[in-house]
Amino acid sequence: MTITITAFERSPDGGQGLARDTRVRWALEELGQPYKVRLVTFEGLKQPAHLALHPFCQIPTYEEGNLVLFETGAIVLHIAERHAGLLPHHANARARAIAWLFAALNTVELPIVELSNVMLLERDMPWYAERLPLVEGRVRDRLTQLSSRLGSAEWIDGPFSAGDLMMVSVLLRARSSGILDEFPNLAAYVARGEARPAYKRAFAAQLAVNAGAVPS
Amino acid sequence: MTITITAFERSPDGGQGLARDTRVRWALEELGQPYKVRLVTFEGLKQPAHLALHPFCQIPTYEEGNLVLFETGAIVLHIAERHAGLLPHHANARARAIAWLFAALNTVELPIVELSNVMLLERDMPWYAERLPLVEGRVRDRLTQLSSRLGSAEWIDGPFSAGDLMMVSVLLRARSSGILDEFPNLAAYVARGEARPAYKRAFAAQLAVNAGAVPS
Numbered sequence: 091m092t093i094t095i096t097a098f099e100r101s102p103d104g105g106q107g108l109a110r111d112t113r114v115r116w117a118l119e120e121l122g123q124p125y126k127v128r129l130v131t132f133e134g135l136k137q138p139a140h141l142a143l144h145p146f147c148q149i150p151t152y153e154e155g156n157l158v159l160f161e162t163g164a165i166v167l168h169i170a171e172r173h174a175g176l177l178p179h180h181a182n183a184r185a186r187a188i189a190w191l192f193a194a195l196n197t198v199e200l201p202i203v204e205l206s207n208v209m210l211l212e213r214d215m216p217w218y219a220e221r222l223p224l225v226e227g228r229v230r231d232r233l234t235q236l237s238s239r240l241g242s243a244e245w246i247d248g249p250f251s252a253g254d255l256m257m258v259s260v261l262l263r264a265r266s267s268g269i270l271d272e273f274p275n276l277a278a279y280v281a282r283g284e285a286r287p288a289y290k291r292a293f294a295a296q297l298a299v300n301a302g303a304v305p306s
Numbered sequence: 307m308t309i310t311i312t313a314f315e316r317s318p319d320g321g322q323g324l325a326r327d328t329r330v331r332w333a334l335e336e337l338g339q340p341y342k343v344r345l346v347t348f349e350g351l352k353q354p355a356h357l358a359l360h361p362f363c364q365i366p367t368y369e370e371g372n373l374v375l376f377e378t379g380a381i382v383l384h385i386a387e388r389h390a391g392l393l394p395h396h397a398n399a400r401a402r403a404i405a406w407l408f409a410a411l412n413t414v415e416l417p418i419v420e421l422s423n424v425m426l427l428e429r430d431m432p433w434y435a436e437r438l439p440l441v442e443g444r445v446r447d448r449l450t451q452l453s454s455r456l457g458s459a460e461w462i463d464g465p466f467s468a469g470d471l472m473m474v475s476v477l478l479r480a481r482s483s484g485i486l487d488e489f490p491n492l493a494a495y496v497a498r499g500e501a502r503p504a505y506k507r508a509f510a511a512q513l514a515v516n517a518g519a520v521p522s
Contacts, residue, residue: 217433
């Protein structure tokens, strides 16, 4: 069955790969699954047709036959469960890879999104200069813990998994703040993720959309 | 095999059921699984023994034989996969229940935690009064979308699932702000969750700890 995902017609990041469709594209590329992309405008996100697919008016969505999914974490987990390559076979190792998937989205991404909100939505507020370091501190606290756990390992918990895919994707969102580079082992971990052929294909595909080329 | 989870020796909420062990207790109660609780002090969260279980120094953790898990979402999903009752049998319905589990944690909880941070950590800051309504607006935007999707349904997507368990748990954290009660259908949804016998047992168990009684 054909897999169709949605992505921004014009991504707010101009093709830096930070929009969440890149995460799903990456997973599909790791698993060798072809997919189609339907582009959605900002106006289109709020229309009934898209709202039926995504109750929170976001991208990406995932359609395959009768199945409609939303939430990047759920989509990545779904495809990782159906095709070998992103989850270990052993039950305990599999459960731990899924724990890291949740950790990326619920524990590590939370202060990073809070920081993005400050930088994007509160830049003109009178408290910006005073509050920014406070939120940066929250990101730094989390990355200190993550850096300590990763140590000198190649991936976070055994071979590359859906947990690494999501953690690298989340960390990429902290790079522009400069905080990621304060942690050399995390910066190197992210670079290893970006060096994977599947990531490169996913990145190129989203960039092609944003450069105005024909989407994949 | 015996299941052991960790919880605060003294919860910051004084037993209101908002600490995340309540979510795991609730899932275990729904599935009829007995469990033990090991209490951890705030100081203990940072010690090597706990850090080995949870890289981000939080509760709850989950131990069962050789398996150690962290992240509430991953723990709830793990036990829901192993015992019938919190995930539908049909593959597509199962995937959608998991999508709602992720939506609760990554999309709905995010502005709610941001609001908690304002109320707990920024109350004495000069910007508090001006910034509070801005963050409340972010919570309100999400709950407007969720309320619209729930409509008059009993649960969010078919029968009660792990997705509802997590969404109700997340919404409970917004109640003290007063915003939940602006959405009568969401308030009623949360009340239906709280009325479930399994929730009541989980709530009573965490309250017993915080009232100084012997933990379950």
